[in-house]
Amino acid sequence: MSPSPDPALVPVPAPVPDAATVPDAVPRDPSAVTTGVMALEARNVVKSFGTVRALRGVSFEARPGQVTALVGDNGAGKSTLIKVLSGVFAPDSGEILVDGRQVQISDPQAASRLGIETVYQDLALAPDLDAAANVFLGRELRRFKVLHNQSEMRRRTAERFTELGVGMVQDLRVPVASFSGGQRQSVAIARAAMWAQHVIIMDEPTAALGVIQTAKVLDLVRTVRDRGLAVVFISHNLPQVLELADLIEVMRLGVRVARFRRGEADVDRLIAAISGAYSNEGGSR
Ligand SMILES: Nc1ncnc2c1ncn2[C@@H]1O[C@H](COP(=O)(O)OP(=O)(O)O)[C@@H](O)[C@H]1O
Ligand SMILES: [Mg+2]
Numbered sequence: 001m002s003p004s005p006d007p008a009l010v011p012v013p014a015p016v017p018d019a020a021t022v023p024d025a026v027p028r029d030p031s032a033v034t035t036g037v038m039a040l041e042a043r044n045v046v047k048s049f050g051t052v053r054a055l056r057g058v059s060f061e062a063r064p065g066q067v068t069a070l071v072g073d074n075g076a077g078k079s080t081l082i083k084v085l086s087g088v089f090a091p092d093s094g095e096i097l098v099d100g101r102q103v104q105i106s107d108p109q110a111a112s113r114l115g116i117e118t119v120y121q122d123l124a125l126a127p128d129l130d131a132a133a134n135v136f137l138g139r140e141l142r143r144f145k146v147l148h149n150q151s152e153m154r155r156r157t158a159e160r161f162t163e164l165g166v167g168m169v170q171d172l173r174v175p176v177a178s179f180s181g182g183q184r185q186s187v188a189i190a191r192a193a194m195w196a197q198h199v200i201i202m203d204e205p206t207a208a209l210g211v212i213q214t215a216k217v218l219d220l221v222r223t224v225r226d227r228g229l230a231v232v233f234i235s236h237n238l239p240q241v242l243e244l245a246d247l248i249e250v251m252r253l254g255v256r257v258a259r260f261r262r263g264e265a266d267v268d269r270l271i272a273a274i275s276g277a278y279s280n281e282g283g284s285r
Pocket of ligand 1: 080
């Protein structure tokens with residue numbers, strides 16, 4: 001069963017060429033970066049926690065059928081930005097647009113209705129529930145309208161774990177509190193991948209994963225991108241970002257300081273932007 005987003009807000013994505021095989025999939029015209037309808041957009045978003053100004057007028061754009069990487073040092077505001085975009089935090093000011101239309105994302109359920117699913121850095125799982133119950137939390141499959149259809153939820157969860165290369169199908173009845181960090185991360189990724197219809201946001205999804213699972217997650221990112229979803233990917237692994245991203249947005253001290261299209265950046269340039277030595281943004285718009 002899938003959630004029922006407002007169909008007017010979640011159009012069927014157009015077929016998208018694979019950027020890896022079609023070098024010109026990302027337009028070369030520099031103005032193209034700021035034109036066209038974005039799947040998800042933030043404009044001048046400000047968010048403070050008491051005296052801490054986590055976001056100081058940040059702008060951000062994610063395009064359908066592309067991977068947008070968000071990079072920046074610890075404390076740059078990346079997680080706060082994606083929590084604003086997923087309805088966890090209300091912004092103090094600024095605009096959020098989905099498909100070019102201004103929206104208010106008042107809570108994570110509102111984000112889900114817009115087709116936006118998020119893998120939070122802190123994962124946000126229910127520790128006492130098993131993996132399948134977490135994947136289906138709030139969207140439980142039912143038998144006779146009331147009873148949870150646990151066997152079907154476990155079957156579908158196991159199927160998704162197999163796709164993700166998560167070797168824990170035998171543990172589906174165990175509360176996720178007893179899982180390793182990597183296993184918990186896989187549950188959160190499986191949940192987001194199961195439900196995202198428009199945008200999937202992943203905050204450091206490979207941080208706790210081993211080599212093989214990391215490769216599987218990167219495959220998953222490419223698969224959902226090729227389905228036409230916008231993928232927002234936060235990572236400190238710059239070679240991974242350079243390999244995966246169609247666009248890279250760099251945040252520093254609560255604002256966007258630089259953006260690069262595929263092929264425009266290298267590790268040195270990214271580090272320069274992250275550390276404040278390089279900028280190609282003219283301040284907040
Ligand atoms: N819930 C919160 N309460 C208070 N301060 C917060 C909270 N979340 C984030 N911050 C602060 O906001 C700033 C940005 O943090 P964060 O968005 O987590 O950065 P990043 O994800 O880029 O490392 C930091 O100074 C952090 O301490
Ligand atoms: Mg973070």
